[in-house]
Amino acid sequence: MISHDTHLHIGSLLFEGVDQIDLTGPFEVLSRIPNSTYRLYGKTAEPVRDLKGLRLTPDATLADAPPLDVLHVPGGFGQEALMEDADVLAWINRQAAGAHSVFSVCTGALLCGAAGLLKDRRATTHWASFHLLPFFGAIPVNQRVVVDGNWIFAAGVTAGIDGALRLAAELRGDEAAQAIQLYMVYAPEPPFDSGTPETAPAAILAQARNSVRGITAQREQTARRVAVRLGIDVPVVGGD
Amino acid sequence: MISHDTHLHIGSLLFEGVDQIDLTGPFEVLSRIPNSTYRLYGKTAEPVRDLKGLRLTPDATLADAPPLDVLHVPGGFGQEALMEDADVLAWINRQAAGAHSVFSVCTGALLCGAAGLLKDRRATTHWASFHLLPFFGAIPVNQRVVVDGNWIFAAGVTAGIDGALRLAAELRGDEAAQAIQLYMVYAPEPPFDSGTPETAPAAILAQARNSVRGITAQREQTARRVAVRLGIDVPVVGGD
Numbered sequence: 001m002i003s004h005d006t007h008l009h010i011g012s013l014l015f016e017g018v019d020q021i022d023l024t025g026p027f028e029v030l031s032r033i034p035n036s037t038y039r040l041y042g043k044t045a046e047p048v049r050d051l052k053g054l055r056l057t058p059d060a061t062l063a064d065a066p067p068l069d070v071l072h073v074p075g076g077f078g079q080e081a082l083m084e085d086a087d088v089l090a091w092i093n094r095q096a097a098g099a100h101s102v103f104s105v106c107t108g109a110l111l112c113g114a115a116g117l118l119k120d121r122r123a124t125t126h127w128a129s130f131h132l133l134p135f136f137g138a139i140p141v142n143q144r145v146v147v148d149g150n151w152i153f154a155a156g157v158t159a160g161i162d163g164a165l166r167l168a169a170e171l172r173g174d175e176a177a178q179a180i181q182l183y184m185v186y187a188p189e190p191p192f193d194s195g196t197p198e199t200a201p202a203a204i205l206a207q208a209r210n211s212v213r214g215i216t217a218q219r220e221q222t223a224r225r226v227a228v229r230l231g232i233d234v235p236v237v238g239g240d
Numbered sequence: 241m242i243s244h245d246t247h248l249h250i251g252s253l254l255f256e257g258v259d260q261i262d263l264t265g266p267f268e269v270l271s272r273i274p275n276s277t278y279r280l281y282g283k284t285a286e287p288v289r290d291l292k293g294l295r296l297t298p299d300a301t302l303a304d305a306p307p308l309d310v311l312h313v314p315g316g317f318g319q320e321a322l323m324e325d326a327d328v329l330a331w332i333n334r335q336a337a338g339a340h341s342v343f344s345v346c347t348g349a350l351l352c353g354a355a356g357l358l359k360d361r362r363a364t365t366h367w368a369s370f371h372l373l374p375f376f377g378a379i380p381v382n383q384r385v386v387v388d389g390n391w392i393f394a395a396g397v398t399a400g401i402d403g404a405l406r407l408a409a410e411l412r413g414d415e416a417a418q419a420i421q422l423y424m425v426y427a428p429e430p431p432f433d434s435g436t437p438e439t440a441p442a443a444i445l446a447q448a449r450n451s452v453r454g455i456t457a458q459r460e461q462t463a464r465r466v467a468v469r470l471g472i473d474v475p476v477v478g479g480d
Contacts, residue, residue, distance in 0.1 A: 021424065024264035024294070028397070031292035038292075047287075047297060052271035052278075054264070055297040057287060106425075126425065144429045156425030157268070161398065166431050178434035178444050184261065185346075185366065185396030187435030188428040189384045191405050194418035195427030204418050 002069070002100060002171060008036035010070040013092070013108075014058045015042065017078015020050035022105040022160050026072055029164035032180045034172050041065045043088065051076050062091045070171065071095045074160070075107030075126065077215055082111055083222045089115040103152045103167050105160035110219065113138060114226045122148040126156035127197045128212045134235040135223035158195075161186065242309070242340060242411060248276035250310040253332070253348075254298045255282065257318015260290035262345040262400050266312055269404035272420045274412050281305045283328065291316050302331045310411065311335045314400070315347030315366065317455055322351055323462045329355040343392045343407050345400035350459065353378060354466045362388040366396035367437045368452045374475040375463035398435075401426065 002008065010030050012023055023040070031038045042048060042058030049055055073092060082088045092115040096102045104112050109125035112118055113136025123138040124130070124146045133140040145163045146153040152170070154163030165186070169177035194200040200208070227234045242248065250270050252263055263280070271278045282288060282298030289295055313332060322328045332355040336342045344352050349365035352358055353376025363378040364370070364386045373380040385403045386393040392410070394403030405426070409417035434440040440448070467474045 020264055021268040024260055027292070027294055028261040031294075052267070054267055054271075057295040057297070059293075144427065158401065158424050158426045158428065162429050162431060169431065174432065175441075175444060178432045178441060179448060181430065181432055181434040182436070182440045182444055182448050184398050185435055186398045186430055187384065187433075187439065188398065188430065189402050190421065190426055190428065191402060191409065192414065192418045192421055193427075194421040195425055196422070199427065200422045201415075201418060204415060204422055208419060208422050
């Protein structure tokens with residue numbers, strides 16, 4: 001836990017094609033961390049659209065970001081377009097190097113991997129991309145939230161809420177996190193038990209795997225190129 | 241359940257001072273309802289800011305909205321400024337009258353109440369405003385999600401995710417909702433059990449109640465005026 005007297009600069013990377021709740025789930029928590037400034041940073045200051053069209057506007061550009069105490073990297077298919085973007089990867093790399101905490105949600109982990117930051121790190125990501133983690137040298141851990149040193153990885157999408165509360169506790173103590181949880185009435189009651197590949201009905205999982213097959217194949221091709229660039233032995237992939 | 245062949249128009253009311261996750265939690269679900277068009281409607285087409293500064297942009301104005309099959313009304317303290325806004329209340333009233341489903345999240349219920357739509361209806365809202373429901377003639381039900389006929393009420397903030405999945409199941413069947421749940425990996429693991437007044441540590445609840453006292457008092461004054469306008473006997477208030 002950092003001293004409560006230390007003002008924290010918290011920043012999220014915002015990009016075209018983000019999955020909005022990878023950002024907005026954590027936003028609800030990160031914007032309420034005591035004694036902090038929280039901002040969204042984009043390649044430009046122009047609005048971007050999430051996967052499904054939600055328009056979100058950065059507060060500032062990457063170049064304008066101060067050294068961040070907390071770096072949050074969300075995911076969503078738009079991450080693919082940044083996997084070989086030298087400017088964005090350098091920014092992630094530089095910010096992560098100086099940060100107290102790095103927080104990755106969903107396929108934000110792949111971006112951190114492309115920045116060369118996942119080598120020998122215990123990590124997780126969305127179930128559809130989980131088998132790609134070894135391409136970045138990461139050790140895949142099938143948990144909703146994985147903590148490895150000063151890194152927090154949240155698996156898919158809504159896991160970002162759980163990860164952000166863990167991060168809030170790490171930064172400002174359990175009571176601060178509990179106060180935020182009470183405000184946001186986070187006592188979830190999912191109406192079905194279909195939130196993971198292990199619990200979803202088989203037919204639903206098969207359909208879901210099929211619907212992401214094209215995207216996953218594209219991600220795998222990119223991951224192979226990244227592995228070569230990073231000098232990581234390309235693993236045999238067993239996922240689909 | 242409506243016929244799967246019927247294209248659905250789904251719309252959320254977006255306003256300055258919304259609590260962003262009241263909108264963005266459901267967005268993740270509503271934007272994935274099969275055979276539908278989902279849009280955000282504002283008083284103007286200009287961007288608004290949520291409580292904590294997130295900039296969100298409407299897709300169109302209230303005047304441009306088609307008759308909606310599903311009306312979603314989020315909350316957040318910005319709702320106060322609309323409680324006596326004749327244009328917005330008339331829009332809610334007209335859209336609700338023709339809708340297959342109305343979905344209120346958090347203090348969105350107070351807005352629906354100000355539109356005169358909660359009389360004799362079983363409803364819920366954020367715990368800090370729960371005691372105000374009788375001012376609108378509603379029957380308060382202390383549940384996370386309350387279904388009353390074609391209305392779905394989600395209590396506070398993140399309850400909108402649970403409510404939206406219930407709504408998805410109502411509109412397109414359980415399997416459609418389960419597929420969305422799997423995509424968004426909604427198998428929550430809150431790190432603390434502090435999400436409701438009943439479970440939060442007493443000191444945290446006391447602090448939270450104190451921090452919303454001013455806002456709640458203001459909401460109560462407004463609710464009294466609304467009750468007079470709607471001809472509802474002003475109840476004795478026991479909350480704080």
